[in-house]
Ligand SMILES: Nc1ncnc2c1ncn2[C@@H]1O[C@H](COP(=O)(O)OP(=O)(O)OP(=O)(O)O)[C@@H](O)[C@H]1O
């Protein structure tokens with residue numbers, strides 16, 4: 022039952038009836054209000070594919086070094102600009118259930134690999150477009166899915182065959198930098214990709230454990246501060262805290278600091294329940310004041326006696342404590358976040374202490390210098406903690422004109438460091454510019470000629486979907502898509518060279534090995550696998566039921 026409050030009501034009038042209650046107020050009675058919408062069979066397949074392709078078409082224009090960025094505005098008005106597939110899909114509001122699968126697809130590529138999140142969605146879109154054509158030919162969806170899966174296996178094996186193993190070692194970082202540069206080339210920061218790639222590689226190498234081939238991202242922090250230029254971005258071998266000492270008269274720099282990390286506040290204990298203190302004479306007030314002072318003095322004494330020369334506190338402290346700390350020459354920082362505190366603990370070797378009484382010399386951490394840096398004309402201050410015993414921890418300090426640029430630069434640097442990490446774990450690369458995809462497509466065409474039956478069609482469909490990546494790259498770079506693709510296909514066969522791809526930057530050569538456009542084998546294979554998996558899943562849905570109120574799109 023619904024009572025009308027003005028404005029049009031979204032009801033089916035055939036199943037509605039208007040009646041009046043005892044006071045003469047009108048009611049509308051609705052029958053079957055939560056009837057479900059149901060689409061079955063081929064209709065369901067087509068509706069799903071249509072919805073999914075709406076999303077993939079959106080992402081096509083973001084692919085490649087000449088890809089466009091998207092601007093997303095959140096419901097509360099926050100604006101972000103990004104080229105990163107996973108971020109775009111995360112921020113746009115997708116209603117349709119099948120389109121949501123694509124959002125997850127991009128996210129899983131992001132979690133596993135970090136880069137290639139646009140490519141994976143575009144590939145899935147290509148596969149779905151082909152599937153639509155095959156469905157129209159009357160091929161059963163499950164057969165299509167099976168064909169795609171076999172074709173995908175051929176592509177995966179072929180990727181292994183055409184991949185090159187590159188030398189990766191702490192001394193030989195040139196190729197790592199090239200790979201990071203390829204990743205950064207499609208991002209807003211590509212003007213400085215040499216410098217940014219160097220920073221990403223240096224950061225990863227600083228925290229990398231070569232024996233176990235592990236890279237601990239927890240030791241690597243990316244912080245940004247508005248102001249300055251993008252090229253002022255630096256790698257700090259230490260930790261940056263967006264804080265300053267609690268009192269302006271505290272020293273600006275501490276050498277050979279002994280740091281106490283505290284999670285207890287510099288304030289007298291507060292009664293947990295409601296108490297009333299009645300002060301009736303001046304002596305009572307003085308007693309209370311003296312007691313409070315004693316608390317502060319004891320706390321500061323405990324810190325000083327433990328040998329600390331700097332205190333980092335998770336909580337705040339009031340002017341009384343601040344004054345006392347200054348008097349006792351103990352520089353302090355307040356409101357240090359939990360994550361930073363942990364990072365400080367790792368880097369300086371300190372133990373986080375929850376009570377003043379537990380402070381002891383062994384629980385203190387050490388750092389070579391703690392210094393205040395001032396930036397720009399606004400005199401923004403930050404603390405830099407360097408020369409920590411556990412030198413591993415590094416911070417990438419991003420500068421940029423505004424928040425959006427810094428956020429996008431942070432995401433791009435994340436992509437780059439993921440790629441470097443992947444290469445340390447598996448040092449095989451394929452070449453970009455869709456050269457690997459075209460080569461795989463050629464292999465699949467060859468295979469399709471050798472089999473009989475319906476799978477032939479699915480194989481060819483899969484191959485065309487792979488080629489659609491090249492088409493998208495060419496389209497975004499302003500090249501003639503068909504001409505470019507057929508030229509590359511011809512040359513790949515003639516020269517038997519799987520490294521020929523789309524020359525997006527018009528450098529005059531199609532050879533991606535020469536152009537140094539590298540992609541990780543791991544990432545490319547993951548893209549193929551994930552895209553095929555999602556398409557298979559979408560093809561297997563033949564019945565969609567949902568409440569009518571949600572509509573179908
Ligand atoms: N200099 C280049 N010349 C030709 N192709 C390039 C070049 N640099 C990158 N590419 C190609 O561009 C594609 C990558 O584009 P992009 O970085 O926009 O998307 P993604 O890596 O799939 O997703 P994201 O970076 O958003 O996670 C790859 O196919 C890559 O081979």
Ligand SMILES: [Mg+2]
Nearest residue numbers: 136137204207
């Ligand atoms: Mg990329």
